[in-house]
Amino acid sequence: MVVGAGLAGVRSIEALRFRGFTGRITLIGEEHHRPYDRPPLSKAVLLGETDSTVVDSDLDALDVRLCLGTAAKGLRDGVLETTEGELEYDGLVIATGATPIRLRGEGRQHVLRTIEDALALRERLVPGARVAVVGAGWIGAEVATAAARAGCAVTVVEAGESPLAVALGPAVGSHTTGWYAQAGVELRLGALVGTVDPDGLTLMSGARVPADVVVTGVGVRPAVDWLKGSAVRVDDGVVVDEHLRTSLPNVVAVGDCASWWSRRFGSRLRVEHWDTALQAPDVAAATLLGGEAVYDPVPYFWSEQFGHMVQFAGHREAGDRMVLRGDPRRDAKWAVCWLTADDRLAAVLTVDRPRDVVQGRKIVEGGQRLDPLRVVDPARPLRDC
Ligand code: FAD
Incomplete structure (x- = not known):
């Protein structure tokens, strides 16, 4: 059973089927719509370029029982309480996203x-x-x-x-x-x-x-109030381990509502961005099906504002050193790298420099050191491939 009919919810279903799960899947969603993408809402939809952003996923072919306009209200071991009554589950994905403040x-x-x-x-x-x-x-x-x-x-x-x-x-x-x-x-x-x-x-x-x-537009809160009183631990989102397992057996959580343990960064992360909702469900599905896959990505997101493509990859800490790549006062395209004390790339932000973010993400993933003198030179790649 999957609760939350957003991107993370639908991706969880796709992943379960892809991994060979042939049992019944029910998708519970509070909204009355089939799952849709949210990033275009503040871009193409507001600009009048489109009215629909429905996720391109064939729910009929995935053999899903859709319960839209239905909200989850509570959770006991093996039983989901909803506005339409109680439903029993063997495995559950929590993907209820977030709500604006x-x-x-x-x-x-x-x-x-x-x-x-x-x-x-x-x-x-x-x-x-x-x-x-x-x-x-x-x-x-x-x-x-x-x-x-x-x-x-x-x-x-x-x-x-x-x-x-x-x-x-x-x-x-x-x-x-x-x-x-x-x-x-x-x-x-x-x-x-x-x-x-x-x-x-x-x-x-x-x-x-x-x-x-x-x-x-002052931020969101994870949509987890419905879990109050359940055995699922909540602390700024649903607390999950690196396998995306919650504190309740056979229950995983993904997307904006999940706070996972990152081995890579040695801290808990809750990332309210599209790429997390897209990628994490594969690990969640593997976990539900008894696997030991680990979710440990380098987080990524983008924003399109004032004619600029802004992209970010990584995770920065307060002590990381900020190095400018280009001069934002002069150059239309620039970037910022955050380096750890031993010159490893922690995070990169790019403005209209998509190659830097792609390369930067790989460097964060690989944990390699960078030459700070080279980082400041926007004419050179961050490192030789
Ligand atoms: P959601 O998409 O929020 O889906 C959760 C679903 O669960 C919702 O349909 C909700 O109604 C439902 N639900 C909640 N509670 C219950 C309940 N109790 N019972 C049943 N159903 C419930 N990210 C980027 O990286 N780049 C961008 O440019 C970008 N732009 C964005 C623009 C906007 C306007 C918004 C809102 C988000 C944007 N994001 C962007 C973030 C990205 O869209 C989210 O990270 C992603 O949608 C999270 O997916 P999700 O499935 O976890 O949650």
């Missing part, structure tokens, strides 16, 4: 997680509309990009000292500040939102940001 206040606030969210927001992105986006993270930047392109007057309000400060640190995030101005987007940094009101935002300072449309 909302701010306080009586005003309408858009969030962006579902296809309905994207279509409702798109309708309101009309020329001249005053749009306030709260949060200059990945989603906020992509929404601001689409809103500016639609001819809206966009203000982005960010609590940190730069865009992407939480994800990349302010020193790197600040190199994206100019993109906002170039797109005609006003960026207010160090501004904490107090409430969302019917006519805009009130900041903690008392200042007001008038707006017709408010979009909140």
Whole structure:
């Protein structure tokens, strides 16, 4: 049985069948849709280029019993409680993803997680509309990009000292500040939102940001409330080992909701990105079928914002040394490498330099040392192949 009809859920089913499982599979999904991809919601869907992002997977051929519009409510050993009654299982995949955090206040606030969210927001992105986006993270930047392109007057309000400060640190995030101005987007940094009101935002300072449309992009929480009271251990997501096993026998967890133990980085990781939802299910399926496969990837994600392709691979720690590759003030294409104390590549961020991210990911995987003097030279590959 698979709970959560998103990408990780459907990939789990594909992996179970691919690995030869011929038993019954039931897919439980709270949404009324067949599984769909979320990355295009803040890109092609908001830009009006498509209305459907349904995952290209033949659920009929996979012989799946679909229970859409059905939410899981609780879990006991071998029994899943749902809004439609109890279902027995032999093996279970938890793939319930994450839900957006909302701010306080009586005003309408858009969030962006579902296809309905994207279509409702798109309708309101009309020329001249005053749009306030709260949060200059990945989603906020992509929404601001689409809103500016639609001819809206966009203000982005960010609590940190730069865009992407939480994800990349302010020193790197600040190199994206100019993109906002170039797109005609006003960026207010160090501004904490107090409430969302019917006519805009009130900041903690008392200042007001008038707006017709408010979009909140301040992060998500793993969708695991339904597991309260169960024997599944939860701590910032479902706690799983390197085989993606939960604390309850025959139950695995994958995707945005799972916090797994990474042997490679020696820490627990919960990664809210597409590649994890795509790849982890293969290991989860192997585990459910009695195998000992290990999930230990170098995390990867991308974002398309203000005409730039931003890509990241790896996992950075506070003590890693940041090395710029190119000059973001001068070069359109640049990158940042984070090196460990012994000059191993921990993570790489690239802006319109896709080769660097592909090579960088392999280098992180291989654990090789890099020559810092070479890293700073964008004309040379990170290392000779
Ligand atoms: P989800 O896709 O969230 O699916 C979980 C499903 O479980 C949902 O349908 C939910 O309704 C359902 N569910 C929840 N609770 C229950 C319950 N109790 N019972 C039954 N069903 C339940 N990643 C990138 O790497 N690059 C990008 O550019 C990028 N862009 C993104 C843009 C947007 C707008 C969003 C929202 C995400 C983006 N991501 C991106 C992240 C990526 O889409 C997610 O990491 C991925 O969707 C996670 O898949 P998942 O299957 O784990 O969770």
